[in-house]
Amino acid sequence: MSKDKFIKNSAIVMLLIILGKFLAIVRDALVAAKFGATYTADIYNFSIGIVYLLTTISYGLTTTFIPLNTDHIKNNTKEKRNRFVNNVINSYSIFTILVTVIIFFLSKYIVLIFGSGFSKDPVVFNTSVNVIRLMVLSLIFVSLQSVITGVLQSHNEFYEPAAMSIVSNVVFIVYLFFFTEKYGIYGFALATVIGFLAQLLINIPKYKKLGYRYESYIDLKDEELKKMVSLMLPVIISTSLIQLNNFINRAFAVNIFEGAVTALDLSNKLNTLAYEVFAIGIAMVIYPTLSQYASGENLKEYKKALLKGINVIFIIMVPAAVAIAILRIPLITLLFKRGAFDDRAVTLTANALLFYSPAMIAYGLRDVLNKAFYSVKDTNTPMINSFIGIIINIGINIVLVKYMGVSGLTLATSISSAIITIVMLIKLDKKLNGINLRYIFTSLLKIMFASLIMGVVIFIINNKVNVLFGMNMKGSLISLICSLILGSLVYFSIIYLLRIEEFLYLVNLVKDKIHRS
Numbered sequence: 328m329s330k331d332k333f334i335k336n337s338a339i340v341m342l343l344i345i346l347g348k349f350l351a352i353v354r355d356a357l358v359a360a361k362f363g364a365t366y367t368a369d370i371y372n373f374s375i376g377i378v379y380l381l382t383t384i385s386y387g388l389t390t391t392f393i394p395l396n397t398d399h400i401k402n403n404t405k406e407k408r409n410r411f412v413n414n415v416i417n418s419y420s421i422f423t424i425l426v427t428v429i430i431f432f433l434s435k436y437i438v439l440i441f442g443s444g445f446s447k448d449p450v451v452f453n454t455s456v457n458v459i460r461l462m463v464l465s466l467i468f469v470s471l472q473s474v475i476t477g478v479l480q481s482h483n484e485f486y487e488p489a490a491m492s493i494v495s496n497v498v499f500i501v502y503l504f505f506f507t508e509k510y511g512i513y514g515f516a517l518a519t520v521i522g523f524l525a526q527l528l529i530n531i532p533k534y535k536k537l538g539y540r541y542e543s544y545i546d547l548k549d550e551e552l553k554k555m556v557s558l559m560l561p562v563i564i565s566t567s568l569i570q571l572n573n574f575i576n577r578a579f580a581v582n583i584f585e586g587a588v589t590a591l592d593l594s595n596k597l598n599t600l601a602y603e604v605f606a607i608g609i610a611m612v613i614y615p616t617l618s619q620y621a622s623g624e625n626l627k628e629y630k631k632a633l634l635k636g637i638n639v640i641f642i643i644m645v646p647a648a649v650a651i652a653i654l655r656i657p658l659i660t661l662l663f664k665r666g667a668f669d670d671r672a673v674t675l676t677a678n679a680l681l682f683y684s685p686a687m688i689a690y691g692l693r694d695v696l697n698k699a700f701y702s703v704k705d706t707n708t709p710m711i712n713s714f715i716g717i718i719i720n721i722g723i724n725i726v727l728v729k730y731m732g733v734s735g736l737t738l739a740t741s742i743s744s745a746i747i748t749i750v751m752l753i754k755l756d757k758k759l760n761g762i763n764l765r766y767i768f769t770s771l772l773k774i775m776f777a778s779l780i781m782g783v784v785i786f787i788i789n790n791k792v793n794v795l796f797g798m799n800m801k802g803s804l805i806s807l808i809c810s811l812i813l814g815s816l817v818y819f820s821i822i823y824l825l826r827i828e829e830f831l832y833l834v835n836l837v838k839d840k841i842h843r844s
Contacts, residue, residue: 340489340609341604347491348604351492367454374455377430381430385470386566388477392415393615396412409539412539414552423469427467431460434459458513461516475530480614495526564710597651598683599690613633614701634763640692642774645778657789681737683741684741777825778818
């Protein structure tokens, strides 16, 4: 993929993800308004949590499917490629149907074991069981979607997969606006299934346009299918370990003080917001490119694409981490300070977020490095590093929680994330016989310098606004807007002067577009 197309795809994908995140915020606000802090809302969140937990299998499939299908695109006929895709679709669909049936019949026991609080009221218990049975039907559409989006991404088609969140959230918002009063939680469960169906449907036209057609072919003994399953398992374990790490942090937080878990969860949501918008979009775009170069054994271009992805991550995530650390109080005030969420809650969350913010840089780089390993069909290294990360995190938690409380938990996460990401970078450098770590380090130093200057500017702006307007909703909004505009101008001016290659290319591309216009 050319630089022009890489940057264009990354920008559009990030815009689509941003729109999806905005609609998700609207959706959550409507859920809160329609259902409130009631058992109805708890039932929905509990049920959708089960669905999301099981989608880690689909994530593992998509991740391991892309390099294998890329091999087919480069080395095999369309007929053989189509047969491989249909074998994966049919085999995985059978597996998903079996899982769906099992969960359907075991839903009562799932609620009794994992949602025991619902069993106190027969109405609440029966409602939760029925909602799970409805929502679990989503898994069938998720399984089909995971293969089809993998096909699209292996052909460097990213817009439809990036837009999936938009279409599903539109379905949710329409239901919440117009149908909640009439159909309640059962209707919302069905709307969730329809939302996942919509995610599948928007990918099908491009899938057909690429020349793929459905066949009822299935061969469970196929060697490539077995290879994909063996590659999937470490990816699924790695993804599950990330969730386990969050659970361990919550377990520590429960024993600190009242409100510690809330402070931890909210700071985590804010910290991962920028990461999910930018880093995941970049990783999505770069992964098929790495897979294509790996398949063609073009190591030179593979390294160039990898360096490009790493530097783009740094260009975005380093200033984002600095800005969030400095503007954490106005950001939390604007988003959450209302009702029972008082000044104490703002302070607790802000303190936790301060030490969490460096982790977003490590998360972003980790995602690109994971994709680099997956593209060369090495799924074990990321899994092993995830295990090591959890052990390191627990060890640091035990030490820091005594002295820093919930902030110690977030700092431990940042430290452990940084350590395993650096280890992964060194391992990848050895695996590829050098990826120009000196160039990466030099670029990072330049970006850090620009980000620190930007940080000083927005720190001064925030203080001035606080003096003039106070630390209220109005002051927070003005501070964030002024800091975003002036901070961005300062940061991008400095990295332009420091000649950061990826940014210079983007500037020249924009100049060329303007000149042509």
